[in-house]
Amino acid sequence: MNAPIRCIPLLALIGLLVATPASAADNTDAALLQRGQYLATAGDCVACHTAPGGKPYAGGLTVPTPIGNIIATNITPSTTAGIGHYTEQQFRDTLRRGIRADGRRLYPAMPYTSYAQLTDDDVHALYAYFMHGVAPVDSKPAPTRLPFPFNIRLSMAAWNLLFLDSKPFTPDPAKGAAWNRGAYLVRGLAHCSTCHTPRNLLMAEQSSRELAGGMVGSWSAPNITSDANSGIGGWSEQDLVDYLRLGHARGRAQAAGPMAEAVEHSLQHLEPADLQAIATYLKTVPAQHDPADTRPVDNWGVAFDGIADQRGTALPDDGEQWSGAQLYDAHCASCHQASGEGSFDGGLPPLFHNTATGRADTANLVLVILDGIRWQTGDSGVRMPGFAHALSDHQVANLANYLTLHYGNPAARITATQVANLRAGGAPSHLVALARLAMVVVVVLILAIIVLWRRRKRRRTSSGRA
Template structure:
């Protein structure tokens, strides 16, 4: 009995220590700037710069729900424990960030601590924003406070159940996985490549989606190192954000100009952005200057492949085109491909440039993780809307097909026209079907009030 009592007392003591420590962490590890730090929010040059940096940081895509007001929040993001919703970052005094001083704003963006001293969820890429320089943060503050329309919209509560929904334990996550850091130029890179590294690691926060995460949802690398894990591919909300490294299943088959074109228009002659990346292009990367796009492409193009990963992906001989043209549909999934896919993607799997993405030689098709391919086939998808192309095309959903049918046709696609990819099982399809079924419902009030 004494032993049980002792264990209980120790447990209570540890819990009290953890709670008190969590309250002290934001103060000690993320102290606010001096209250005297002021920003002229009426400086038109500063505001214009801030609009550009907000585009680079992709603030609008995350903080705007489909059909909602810009920056008013409500975008649902699925986690293993439940959905969280982006917050209102318009300058509304009551429901947004209108009462935030620059000190409050900088602390939230770069240190992940709200005005009320509560830690933010790591879905907010403050870990990346830590390296962003002062001038860019100041410009963003001027833009949000002077040029963004204030919207009175309450923030939607998370669906994560208690006790996992308690915020104070997040402070310990910050202490463990959000180190103080700054950007250091690599002397082995060119000036252009270092600018690309600064953008990729910082405001553009490419690693937030493209770097694998650990058991605590922490990014396994925040910059390029010997592990090669930085931007080496990761799955979020059922989408596989592919490797951006110069390896066969990454960007080794892409030219630097392809990367620039993709980020600027959401398409190339072979592929197109879909899922979350389509939103990134539509709201963010299409607004980048050519200088910044080329810097990013130059940096990504020089990233070495991970240890054990081939740089050169070699296609196999194409025996599929001739078989389909000869009416040979004996291969598993071939007949279904003819019935459901060939009209757009053609018998040779080459599609139509900038209209229907190619399946032959498309690195997204034979990526090491087929999650995105499965999800876009199940749920459909829409290309990014940009000024470059007159029309935006939509991939229809094939949710009605059985799991075996989907597995068959996707395996056919991943291993035809010279492609060679890993096997997709019916279990893989069933798992993705559950992801699609449990996608969060975005929050948009029936009537939004926009302040004058």
């Protein structure tokens, strides 16, 4: 068995710490590991690099992207399957430049465009943690196999030339320490833009539209700029801190889907000062307004009892014939109450004044109805059941329309076809076809340039002769 061998780096380090008398160096080492662990949490490395039920950082999670499935790698210090053989320089290049130890390029599913902002000190602490604070796991997940042309990793070199800003974060002396810390976390380590900034055709973040809202699989990551209607302009800093720490801000929104995972694995564990810093920074992100949001997305709807006048009406035998109110009565009202007001303490959220029902884009609402919300806090958990098995596409659409009509943005409509698409994992992406088309265009262009250049050369030669 090689289990004992695997533990040697960690044991050696602990041994070192225990064996030598207490000194500044020991404290530094322990403190360094602790800081590295904190930074790894803030960076939410575990979100992608740990498969459900798998060992921490051993990789294997399949990350669906518009260009195909990317399989997260093992980043434990295993020398055979992980990154145990990385030097600190190689580790730094991976984080900040997207270049692996073997010189190959990473896909930007790994948010190195954000991690490029990391300071040398933080990279050093992360390196120490991943080398000495994480248990090595000697199993390699399946390799990522993307369709042509994305299987050519070298293409990412050109991509990086276009889209990678590899300068580490430089504080803005005109702003306070909290703002700068927040900017560093949001733009860098916490990589909020990875999900919340829209991407262009080549999957690069559109820096001009920072945090204006993006897509994560089928989920939409909302606009979190300072716009009063579309973003979080109306939120107080305390609302933002609450949301990041508790997963919900009362009377505004709650985390679901990938954001619930971010709160579960990362944000709820951050120090209060860091959460405050993130809030401080977010409040200053330039507003990005979506004209579809004619009022704040968390400011729609009122308490409404659509059930009372159903009483005494027999339920149709065919569930497909149930009205939105009857579906609500059967599936939702026991927790969210007859009028959608939730529980007295907000633990079961109201459905009005809730971004879940207030957005013009209803994908997240449908996905929450289908999949529910499940995540764990320290001593309790948030657990809304999903109804994918209990409700048909038609029923989900019927119910969701009841919710948006009475509690949310009444202009937001949902069709059974949309529900079916979301249930199946979202609309298929055309990116692969587009990229192939783009390559044909590029090749044609290059050929055209060559032909033109030769003609010109010929012309020039001939004119020279003349």
